[in-house]
Amino acid sequence: MAVQSIEAPAGVRDEALPGYAVAAIREDGRWRCVRLTAEALVDLDTAITELRELRSQGAVLGLLDVDDEFFVLLRPTPGGVALMVSDAVAALDYDVAADVLDLLRIDLPADEDALDEPWPEGDLAILADLGLPADELEVLANEFELWPDEQLAAIGRRCGFAAELAEVVDAR
Template sequence: MPQFDGEEYVSFDEADKPEVVVAPVHEDDPDDSDADDDLEDATEDEIDYVLAAYREDGQVHVQALDLQLANDLDALIEQLRRLPGDNGALGFVSLVEEVFVVVRVRGQHVQALLSDSAAAGDWPIAHDVLDFLGEDVDEPEDDEDGELVGDLDMLADLGLSEFELGTIVDNLDLSSDQMLGAIADRININPDFSQATEAAFQD
């Protein structure tokens, strides 16, 4: 199984860090801002967990983060930047066992994915992710299904291809926290990740 370390996955090494591309600045759309302001923050009962994973000196570390980071993508990114990971850090958010967000931060380079684009009409962080990705953040129609969106190959160098990620998300028998558990297994941060999720559900 692929190992989540800097020696094997050279894309995490300093020499191979991806070039930071500065996105063009667009004028704020007041409609988007109003939509985000209208969304109520997820409560502690609605937040399954907010976890960070990183590797330091070859050792996997998974830790719980403040639950309020499940409502603010920018704050989550800043917290992940503070972690002492050898090659950056991963953030995982699960909401009501139905929606998840994964964020990967390596210095100024940030990647994100959202399990269900339709969730942008319900949860602030889902709205934030779509806005960050430059995706349409209009509220979907009632009969419109959401889809997996974001940097779908962002975990490929860790052992999870875009195809495998899609297969996990398409499995309707899995809850969002179980999907993240399957992702954690593929990128080899279990059993630390599963132990952290179990502790989160017991709190």
């Protein structure tokens, strides 16, 4: 499992993690997806800032496939940001996952045995108004035989932006 360093130069961090960072934006009843910078995969503040800069009247959702290990969903709200990470245990090895837990004010259990099985953490209702209820997102996040990109593709299908997401992801 790759581990990134916050102190690494931006060029090194850009190449350090495979995966993708994409914003899905819904305006006038239509979805469009745009790529976020590679820095968004390792720096949660960058991802949040890039999503806020999109300034849309409709929904704005960030989808991060980090190192093909886990995914993060981000959604700017008037009072902050809603967050969900598919694997809380990833916070042991990935700064972006640790930052998600920090913002959620969630600590990992001290018991190492509790860290044997990954679990999703955060706002599981983050997509409820877009057609994916919390219980279904939890089931999808717990499908450990699926790769994160497959889980995000399923989220895109369920919310209605699968084709737009695939177009951006396949263009990399």
